[in-house]
Amino acid sequence: MGDPKKQRKKFxxxxxxxxxxxxxxxxxxxxxxxxxxxxxxxxHKTYLSKxxxxxxxxxxxxxxxxxxxxxxxxxxxxxxxxxxxxxxLDNVLDLTIEDILERRLQTIVFRKSLTRxxxxxxxxxxxxxxxxxxxxxxxxxxxxxxxxxxxxTYSMTSAVSNQDHSLRVSLTLVAKERExxxxxxxxxxxxxxxxx
Numbered sequence: 001m002g003d004p005k006k007q008r009k010k011f012x013x014x015x016x017x018x019x020x021x022x023x024x025x026x027x028x029x030x031x032x033x034x035x036x037x038x039x040x041x042x043x044h045k046t047y048l049s050k051x052x053x054x055x056x057x058x059x060x061x062x063x064x065x066x067x068x069x070x071x072x073x074x075x076x077x078x079x080x081x082x083x084x085x086x087x088x089l090d091n092v093l094d095l096t097i098e099d100i101l102e103r104r105l106q107t108i109v110f111r112k113s114l115t116r117x118x119x120x121x122x123x124x125x126x127x128x129x130x131x132x133x134x135x136x137x138x139x140x141x142x143x144x145x146x147x148x149x150x151x152x153t154y155s156m157t158s159a160v161s162n163q164d165h166s167l168r169v170s171l172t173l174v175a176k177e178r179e180x181x182x183x184x185x186x187x188x189x190x191x192x193x194x195x196x
Contacts, residue, residue, distance in 0.1 A: 011042035012049070033101045034110075034118035040141055044100045051077070055092035081146035105130070106140035108149060113171060124160065131155040 014022055026038055035041055054073055058066040070089050077083040081103050083091055101107060109121040109130055124130055125140045132144070133151040144152070154161040160168065 011039055011046045013042060014045075029097065029101065032118075033104065033107055034122050034140075035101075036122070036140075041097070043141070044104075045097055048095060048097055048100055052093055052095065055089055058089060079145050079147070080143055081149065100143070103143050104140065105132075105137060105142040105144050105152070108144050108152060112152060113175065114152070114154065115167070116171065116174065129155050129158040129160045 016022060026041055029035065029041055030038065051073070054069075058070050058073070073092065074083065074087060074089065077092065078085055078087065082095065082099055102111075105125060106118065106122050109115060109125065110118045114130070115121040115124055121130075122140045126138055128136050128138050130137060131153060132148050134156065136155050136157075159165055162168070
């Protein structure tokens with residue numbers, strides 16, 4: 001069983017860790033999705049690799065053998081929102097790391113405009129200000145199922161849940177600025193706002 005105190009490594013490192021193109025791609029993903037370190041990225045890459053490996057092994061089996069396992073794999077990925085409802089087994093092989101990173105709680109909180117930056121969403125989650133279905137979640141890497149996505153809100157016991165909190169006020173100001181800027185983009189005349 002192993003020592004319960006010692007955690008097992010949940011990721012595999014890339015084969016060519018020091019290639020320039022791999023380093024640049026990893027750094028870009030770290031900044032874009034607000035990941036703390038490369039271990040988080042590698043953990044999601046390992047999960048993707050395992051899922052794609054299962055899909056490859058299922059493709060090589062006969063239709064009778066793969067029917068049950070294929071349904072389970074697709075149901076799990078559809079439940080997490082990684083795949084569309086109409087997806088088939090070939091779509092699993094087309095998955096990218098961005099598909100999985102988009103389903104992280106940190107990314108979804110930022111996309112729902114509950115924070116100003118992706119890094120701020122990580123901070124709010126780890127400090128316990130975000131809850132899903134009235135249950136506080138403090139793990140930014142939690143992969144949110146599709147059914148729970150609409151239930152992500154500020155925690156009721158958090159100070160941020162108050163409408164007068166400075167973060168909420170600044171978010172409403174940013175939203176108003178976006179609404180004001182939106183109509184002027186489509187006009188002719190560029191920056192002048194269509195005065196002539």
